[in-house]
Amino acid sequence: MDIATMLQMLFEGFLVSMQIFAFTLIGAVPLGIVVALLRMSRVAPVRWITRLYISIMRGTPLMLQMFAIYFAPYYVFGIQLTTDSKWYATIVAFIVNYAAYFAEIYRSGIQSISRGQYEAAEVLGYSRVQTFVHIVLPQVVKRILPAMGNEVITLVKDTSLAFSIGVAEMFSTARALVASQVSMVPFAIAAAFYWVFNFLVEMVLGLLEKRLDYYHD
Template identity: 65%
Template sequence: MDFGTMVGMLLSGYRISMIIFAVTLVGSIPLGMLVALGRLSKFKPLSLLMQLFISVLRGTPLMLQMFAVSFMPYYVFGLKTGADFPMIAVLISFVINYAAYFAEIYRSGIQSIPRGQYEAAEVLGYSSRQTFQRIVLPQVVKRVLPAMGNEVVTLVKDTSLAFSLGVLEMFTQARAIVTSQRTMAAFAVAALIYWVTCLIIEYIMRRIEKKLDYYHD
């Protein structure tokens, strides 16, 4: 196998990796906020349910969650799944797993806002919704951005776990090439691609942080 063919196979897998990455972010960021708000709710049953959700998802391996989602339709409901279901199971697992982590980041950010700011907003006649949207949320975004950035970088690397369900992301492609060609070159190229992707994400996150520097604590 020539170098160009190898790179082409890796980039094909990289496209799948980036689909997992993008869908996870689009799904888990808003879901995480909903879970965080539920976790902070004064309605005790909802708060306890969200605490349980966060505890289970953060306390069990992502790979185990992927297998659970993959096998559940058949073993629990007796449903047969199609050839594309492993990818669906990966996406569902990643979204709910990262939503749990993002929820805890959001929760810590929301709880770090001084109580006096809520009281000041109430004096100004803001509703609870307006207070959250106009005063709390902008500060929370700035405060949680570094932690969110760390999770986003971790997500890039975690996409390699999709190999456990046979999804042909980049690591799966690299492993297949290494096995068939008896060379470590594919692993080296894949590592370089992961690294460059993480560097780009870190650069983007730093740029966003700088844009939010106008809002000092």
């Protein structure tokens, strides 16, 4: 097999990886906000249940969570699995897993804002919504951006775990090519794809950090 064909196959797998990446961010970023607010709820049972959810998601392997979500419909409800089941299980597992991590990052950012700023905003006549949107949120975004960036970069690499339930993303394509071609070249090309994309992510995050730097010259 020539390099051009190999690149085409790996690029098709890379597009699947990027779909997992995009759908995870679209689902996990807003869900993480909801989970963070529930985690800080004044209602004790809600707070405890949310803490348990976060603990399970962070304390068990993502691969195991994918297996559980993929096989649960069949073993628990007797629902027959289809080809699409693998894809849906992957997306759901990634979203609920990363939402737990994002929630803790959001929570730490929100709780890092001093109470005095809320009191000052109240004195100035700001509503709770105005205080959060105009005063708290910009500071929270700036403070959590490095941690969020680390999770986003980890997510790019974690997409390779989808191979465990048979989703044909880039890593599984590379494994198949290595086995058929008896060559490590597909792994090297796949590594280059991951690195280049992560490099672009780092550049975007760096630009965002500079944009949010209130103390730049």
